[in-house]
Amino acid sequence: MSSSIERTPAPAGTDRRTFLQRVALTGVALGPGGAFLASCATGGDDDDDGDGATQAPSGDVSEDNPLGIPTDQPLQIYIFDGGFGDEYATELHEPMFNERWPDIEIQHTAAVDIGAELQPRFVAGDPPDFVNNSGDGQMDTATLVADGLLYDLTPLFDAPSWDDPDVTVRDSLLPGTIERGTFNGTPYVLNYAFTVFGLWFNQTLMDENGWPVPTTWQEMMDVCADIAATGIAPWVYQGVTAPRYMNWPLLSMATKLAGPEILVPLDNLEPGAWGHEAIRESAAAIRQLAENSYFLPGVEGMEFRDAQGLWARGEAVFCPSGSWLENEEADAIAENPTFQMAMMPDPLLSPDSVMPLETVRATAGEPYIIPADAANPLAAMEYMRVMLSLEGARGFSERVTSLTSVAGASDGVQIDAPGLASAQAALQAAGDNVINWFYPNWYPTMENPGIDQITGALLRAEITVDQWVEQCEAVATTIRDDDSIVKQTRES
Template sequence: MTHRTTRTPQSALSTRRRFLQQLAIGGAVVGPGSAFLASCATGGGDDDDDAAAEEPQGEVSEDNPLGVPTDQPVEIYIFDGGFGDGYATDIHQPIFSERWPDIEINHHAAVDIAGELQARFAANEPPDFVNNSGDGQMDTSQLISDGLVHDLTELFDAPSWDDPSVPVRDTLVPGAIEMGTRDGTPYVLNYAFTVFGIWYNKTLMDENGWPVPTTWAEMLDVCADIADHGIAPWVYQGVTAPRYMNWPLLTMATKLAGPEILVAIDNLEEGAWGHEAIRESAHALWDLGQKGYYLEGVEGMEFRDAQGLWARGEAVFCPSGSWIENEEADAIAEDETFELAMMPEPLLSDDAVMPLETIRATAGEPYFVPAQANNPRGGMEYMRAMLSMEGARGFTEMVTSFTSVLGSSEGVEIAAPGLSSAQAALNAAGENVINWFYTSWYPTMENPGIDQATGALLRGAADVDEWVERCEDVAREIREDDSITKQSR
């Protein structure tokens, strides 16, 4: 299966190692849409050793360091969401096939990954490679606990695709492997590198002389002026994903009080969600709704519908990750004058302990190899091809997203204004890059837990005290559930 996707040229990126190290912030595995579904699969235990022993394996050699069997097909599933699947069919698969022409690739694209694959995991008949993303994302933590995800140590220790003298692990930004690691074992490859912030309609802002707000007081002033012009100041991802607003909420709170508040949340500490800085940030977003600054009816919209209206000029501000430029490319293309840009979240107070330029950024978009796959070594070899310089650069060119491969931005031209502004924000942030882990450690804590609480806050069905209470209840359920393996930092 092959189809063609037009590539977008892009402007030059800095590739200094120090800058890339600043990108390596451990944290949540997030992709375009980040809901999680609990896995219905069962397995693991002693069967894992038997499965490993039965893995088909070719002869290990300098040209075949993972021992990929050349007489076995590789079955892959790609999430057909914000990044689409053209990067797989048009870039990664040709790279793989050039080196392994006799290995058949069975490609599948799916919007609902769990809906497509949970029954196959339950039957111990999973594919060889899974891009586990989107609102139909499977619960990776549960899959790992059930012994259904393959250890990727061999992949990261193997020689890299481009230079046999350099192991794969040394080609990745620091922290990328650790984000997919549980109890010391790497299970997930987080391939894309995402910058989070508030994305805005730069065309409207420039035309009307509205300044990019740096404080929350300035944000409210700008919102009042925008509303007076008959435009909605804000949109968020509707009933599907109000959790997108957790990102500016937690980022603004962290700027105000420092990253220790995120550690407390990740470690499930009692009272963490009730910290005064988090309350203040939650109140700011609640107040937007009280003032009528959210797009009318957004609370009942699907996330793509809401974002599409933003891209068509019906709202100015939208929280998201740097995938949004590709995700809304069709809507953006309808208006040749539309230009988007990213801004860091405003400061809630002048006495904030972190600077305005502080942003959230992390490696994300998870890929894994199932432990019960027919050809797990083929799945890992496919990952090794993805992590080639050609594969990483091609991904960036096609979907306007950075990757976790060191130096892969060198020579890539970024014409996309949104990604260019994200690059500028990363440069400005320096070492002030934050992230949190609870969304990947405890998927159901984020969705449906905190997600539903934040949805109620935004639509005015809960005030800040009620929101805090609901968030604390969600954290308590995770904390007291002995069946859930706890992580800490």
């Protein structure tokens, strides 16, 4: 096995050149229409084939080599050295790859600031083959796609899976995984970790007080009344930092009520989408929490970690978030040894809801990309096939306490973290009833600061539901009418 490893430390400071490099791939325009982006964030050379990708070397296609990768060319890998670290790559995926392809030298780099490290190489048309594009310095995906800098991953998803040649990679993944990384019908991003969203609650307090886990919104209001009577706050949310977290139960409950088709107009920026009756009803339900003083006092001015920490220390019962919450608040949880967290799906607004209670929002995350100008893109896709094997996915879950986008990969895996175990159980109970929306990924400023701040006002009961709808519509209109923003569409 041949492998070389390099670790790049975080930069000590940011000079003007580094700033300009970051701007070129993070979607920040320096002039009208983003002219700097158009002129600077483009790689390639005279060998381009016209679609932003150079002609890559290839080998013979066979049953053992379905992608036809060259078996003697090096593979350059960049891994974000953040919350997951990079040992899952060096100790699991790379050895698996080299066991099958021993003559391919893996050149591994762990970087803290992916954008600062790689933007000059993208500009020069000499990027690495495989990039874990994550962290605070991650490159803006929509900009990369618009500038033709990413490789089409369709061959990967159409290839046989690592474990079963009769099952494609596409059919081995959880619902919504490919769509999460698709732009205008073409998949450019492999999102590997899988996040389950819902309401996280203090299981200890619920059990000690005999409070039932609510399944409808009326039951939620009844339980909140009982909780508030004890002096404990029923709810927290992520304060001034991220009131948008409350959009997640809002849209999930609306989708359960009326069906997943209500999400399509939201993502497609259709006029009037935010005024759907189910969304209005859900917004009114969320506003009831403020009207009845069911939020932790002062939460509207807190930083998100402060609010979540108070929840973990027992000062509130319910908290909206994704399945990263357990790891994010590990220190606060450790201070409260009796605390045990669990996840519940968002309640039904009505017993007549179109979708069942077990429906959850879940989405693949932690993005991995192959640059269009990669020297060895086929080997990079083969490396992704390794990651998407059952062995590769299970090993990842065991090492970093995260679910993956591979269907069935968590079956039989011993998960000691109670929160993640409950998220796994919720995902299994949901079956095919998994929902998601894409506008935050496609149009980040629409979500934050746009709708984020509007929902914050709703949670403080400073605006009515009608005003909330009107202002959300205005944000969507701004995005829709901005010709400098590349638009995406979804069919269903």
